[in-house]
Structure formats: structure tokens, C-alpha cells
Amino acid sequence: MSNTLYLEPFSGIAGDMLLSALCSLADAYDEVVELPAKLHLPDGRVEIQTLNKNGIVCRHINIIDTGEAHSETHSHSHDHGGHAHSHDHSPHRHLSDILALIEAGHISQRAKEIAKSIFLIIGESEARIHNIPIEKIHFHEVSGVDSILDIVGCAVLIDRLDISKCYSDPVCLGFGTVKTEHGLLPVPAPATADILKGIPTYKGDEQGERCTPTGAAILKYLQPEFTPPPTPTQEIAYGPGKKDFRAANVIRTSLLAPAKTEATEVWVVETNLDDFSGEYLGTDFQDGLIEAGALDFHLSAVQMKKGRPAILLSALSTSESRDAVADYILENSSSIGVRFHKAQRRTLARRKVAIETDYGTVLAKESEMPSGKKKTKLEYESLKELAQKNHISLQELKRNIARS
Incomplete structure (x- = not known):
């Protein structure tokens, strides 16, 4: 049975925070501990820590880069998930290297496709920022074993939980600067800002990087709706970041109770007709409206400004047919403009x-x-x-x- 996920990134969002929260929801700690072996990553080790964040006690998935598989290494540190890592890294992997590594892993095919989709989101963003073809992109912060295991681990858990829909609150970004391979960059980092285009965000009141490219890409893959969840919460889990802020540095994730009948998103396309004879809205017009893609429609008597009587035409449509329905109304009535808005509907x-x-x-x-x-x-x-x-x-x- 598919599940609906609700995210509350009031303290930001990072790959390790999401991995920790999803792991708690799925109770899949053993599976995540085994993930480095399943991905043929001998330089990765998973430790489960218990952290206390302002009284919220939760478990954190800590990825350790052991350096065992590195033929040549160099040391650096960077911020990740609201905290800093400092360890050796192997030479940077290209996107093609990471996709091949995922494909060779012993995980489900759906988990592989999810993980590859998330890395492609990051790759496309990096290609836009650096103005080079995506196949020439070599990752910096997200090519290490920690980021790979964060993303692939989240993909495995999204598959295991069978997440088919997601709701989210706006994302806290933080502010200031962040240290990267390219030097000091503004918060949010360019890749994060690019990935989050179209997603509601706010800076918050504490300095620091609160949303990482990894966290942003996983969120983008889930394609959340930024509206109140339609059903009650059924299960809750917290995913912490290592760094401490005044507010609890956690992301809260919830599985929602299933709706007895599934709500679907539709568009309402409307126009007022005050200079159009009702006889033109008969069977032929209505048949054409249905053929254009209207799911349903109704006509209502309304009164417009200056007391003018009019007809309100309201049609329901899918996202795919919304423009065709609007075009049909504009072509076949006296209307010179239509309005539309989203609505939810439940059908038996x-x-x-x-x-x-x-x-x-x-x-x-x-x-x-x-x-x-x-x-x-x-x-x-x-x-x-x-x-x-x-x-x-x-x-x-x-x-x-x-x-x-």
C-alpha cells in the first residue's frame, strides 16, 4: 500500500537528516548498515548514534569515510547537513561513475531509479551553474561516500516505504557563507539555490547552511505540495543534524493516515457570461466542452456589477487538459477571459x-x-x-x- 509523506524542514534539510528520519519511519537500521557492502563501497561505514536535540532524542545515521579504498587521498572539510565533516576523499567521481556504481548495487530496481534521478537533479543544476555539458560534470561535495550513501539510502527507504505523494512546509535555508571546494560561497550554495527554484523557502534567524544540495535534491525528487496535509498524522520520526542551533536541529517526517477515498488534484476553469444567449450553451456546446477535456461542468445564474444578470460557467479539468478547455471556452463563447484555480476532489x-x-x-x-x-x-x-x-x-x- 502506497504512503503519503509529510516533511517539516523547520530547521533545514540535508541528506543525513532525511536518511535518519526515513530510517526511523521504516525501522530499517540493519538494512542501512549493510548498504556500503551492497554498493561495493569498502570505504564507507555506517554508525547509528543517539542524539539529544533540545529534548528530542532521536537516532542519527552517521556515515564514516574510512579511506580504505583510496589509492590517493587528500584531506579537506566542508559543511554538510548542518554540521562539518573532515576526512579523506578519493578523487572526485563523475556523474557517470556514480550512476554506474548505483546500477551495480544490490538494491531494488526502483531504488536504483530513484537514486539516479536524485543525482541527475544535482548534475543538471551543476551543469547550469558551470555552463558545461552534464556528462563533463565531476562532483565535489556530493561525490564522497557520505553523500552517495545518504542519497542511495534515502532512495532505498522511499522505495521500502512506498512513498507515492509528499507534502512539505517551506524550507529553512539559513544565511551567511559556506566553505566548499570552490572557496567561500553564499548560503544557500549556488547548486542548492538552483535546485530549490519554485520551492517556498525562508532564511530563518540563525547563521549557517541549513539546506544542502543533497537535501534539496531529495526534496525536489519527492515533488511535494506546499499545502496543508489532507489527512491526520499516523507515524512521526525525527532526523537530526550534528550541529546545534538555538532551535532543535531536526527535520520532522510523518506518514499520513490513508484517505478512505483518494483525493486528486483538478483545475476549475471559470468565466462569467453576461452577453451570451443561453441557447448557445446547449447540447452542442456542452458536447464540445467534454471533447476538449472537461471532466464535468455546471452553469449557474449570477448577478454581476450594476445588477447585470449573467451565467457562470464552471468546468473541471485535469492539468493536461486545462488549457484546451480554456481555449474551447474562449473560442466558442463571448468570453474574453477565463480564470482557473486548483481544487481537490474525491471520487468513489x-x-x-x-x-x-x-x-x-x-x-x-x-x-x-x-x-x-x-x-x-x-x-x-x-x-x-x-x-x-x-x-x-x-x-x-x-x-x-x-x-x-
């Missing part, structure tokens, strides 16, 4: 059924209610055809079928 699971009656076969729509009970609605066109065939009125036919 349904199927078409054929019901045998004394008058013949009639088609119906059977829906399952949240309680599990079923309700049936006879299809109008099928009912009309059967009434004409039996030379009986629609109302009488419906009453006779209901009694039988």
Missing part, C-alpha cells in the same frame, strides 16, 4: 454493470461508498432506449425496475 471507486430486468438489459454505474456499501445509478441513455423499446415512460420504467 466505480464500475459499469449490466442489470437484467423484465424489460431487457439496462446499464448502470455501481459505486462503493466509504463504508464499503454499494449504490447503483441507472444510466439515463440506456434507460431511455429501453423505455422507447417497451413503449413506456421513463418514470414508470424506473418504478417497475425498482420494485422488481
Whole structure:
């Protein structure tokens, strides 16, 4: 069964923080400890630490670069996950090296695809910033064993938890400067800022890097909606960063209770018509609206400014058909402008059924209610055809079928 994840990055977001929180949600510590061997990374070791963040006691996945596989090393330090690492690194890996390493790992195919997608998000960002082809990108901060295990570990856990939807609060970024391979850079670092385009953020009130490229890329992969979660919280876990701030340096993750019926996102396309005859909104216009991609529509009588009577046309559509529906309305009515906004809708699971009656076969729509009970609605066109065939009125036919 797929799950919905809710993220609260009120203290920022980094790969190790997310890995720790997801590991707690999935109770998959043994699996994460085994991950270096599954990825053929002898220079990586996983330790589980217990940290206390302002009274919140939570477990942290600490990735240690042992340097065992390095033929030549050099030492440096950089900020990561709200804290600094200082250790030896092997020569920087290219994106192709990392993708090959993931493909050769002993993890599920879906986890491989998730991990590769996250690294591609970072690679595309680096290519834009440095203005070079993505295949020539060689990573700095995210090519080390710690970042690889953070990203692949999160991919394994997203797969294990079967996360299909995500909601998030805005992301705390921090401010100031961060030390990188390229020298001192502003917070957020250029790659982080590029990845987070379109995502709501705020600086917070404490200096320091609160969101890393790794954390930003994992968040971007999850494609969260920045709206209140639609269902109650079912499970909660915290992922800490090593550094201490005045506020607890943790990310809170939650699994939401499943909805009895799944909510889906639709667009409402609307326009007011105060100079258009209602006869033009008949069957032909309505059939065309459905063909353009409208899921449903309705017409309402409204009163506009200066007391003018008008018709409000409201149509529902998917994201893919929204513009086609808007174009159809503008082409086939007197409207010179439409407005649209997102909405959520819940629909019952349904199927078409054929019901045998004394008058013949009639088609119906059977829906399952949240309680599990079923309700049936006879299809109008099928009912009309059967009434004409039996030379009986629609109302009488419906009453006779209901009694039988």
C-alpha cells in the first residue's frame, strides 16, 4: 500500500537528516548498515548514534569515510547537513561513475531509479551553474561516500516505504557563507539555490547552511505540495543534524493516515457570461466542452456589477487538459477571459454493470461508498432506449425496475 509523506524542514534539510528520519519511519537500521557492502563501497561505514536535540532524542545515521579504498587521498572539510565533516576523499567521481556504481548495487530496481534521478537533479543544476555539458560534470561535495550513501539510502527507504505523494512546509535555508571546494560561497550554495527554484523557502534567524544540495535534491525528487496535509498524522520520526542551533536541529517526517477515498488534484476553469444567449450553451456546446477535456461542468445564474444578470460557467479539468478547455471556452463563447484555480476532489471507486430486468438489459454505474456499501445509478441513455423499446415512460420504467 502506497504512503503519503509529510516533511517539516523547520530547521533545514540535508541528506543525513532525511536518511535518519526515513530510517526511523521504516525501522530499517540493519538494512542501512549493510548498504556500503551492497554498493561495493569498502570505504564507507555506517554508525547509528543517539542524539539529544533540545529534548528530542532521536537516532542519527552517521556515515564514516574510512579511506580504505583510496589509492590517493587528500584531506579537506566542508559543511554538510548542518554540521562539518573532515576526512579523506578519493578523487572526485563523475556523474557517470556514480550512476554506474548505483546500477551495480544490490538494491531494488526502483531504488536504483530513484537514486539516479536524485543525482541527475544535482548534475543538471551543476551543469547550469558551470555552463558545461552534464556528462563533463565531476562532483565535489556530493561525490564522497557520505553523500552517495545518504542519497542511495534515502532512495532505498522511499522505495521500502512506498512513498507515492509528499507534502512539505517551506524550507529553512539559513544565511551567511559556506566553505566548499570552490572557496567561500553564499548560503544557500549556488547548486542548492538552483535546485530549490519554485520551492517556498525562508532564511530563518540563525547563521549557517541549513539546506544542502543533497537535501534539496531529495526534496525536489519527492515533488511535494506546499499545502496543508489532507489527512491526520499516523507515524512521526525525527532526523537530526550534528550541529546545534538555538532551535532543535531536526527535520520532522510523518506518514499520513490513508484517505478512505483518494483525493486528486483538478483545475476549475471559470468565466462569467453576461452577453451570451443561453441557447448557445446547449447540447452542442456542452458536447464540445467534454471533447476538449472537461471532466464535468455546471452553469449557474449570477448577478454581476450594476445588477447585470449573467451565467457562470464552471468546468473541471485535469492539468493536461486545462488549457484546451480554456481555449474551447474562449473560442466558442463571448468570453474574453477565463480564470482557473486548483481544487481537490474525491471520487468513489466505480464500475459499469449490466442489470437484467423484465424489460431487457439496462446499464448502470455501481459505486462503493466509504463504508464499503454499494449504490447503483441507472444510466439515463440506456434507460431511455429501453423505455422507447417497451413503449413506456421513463418514470414508470424506473418504478417497475425498482420494485422488481
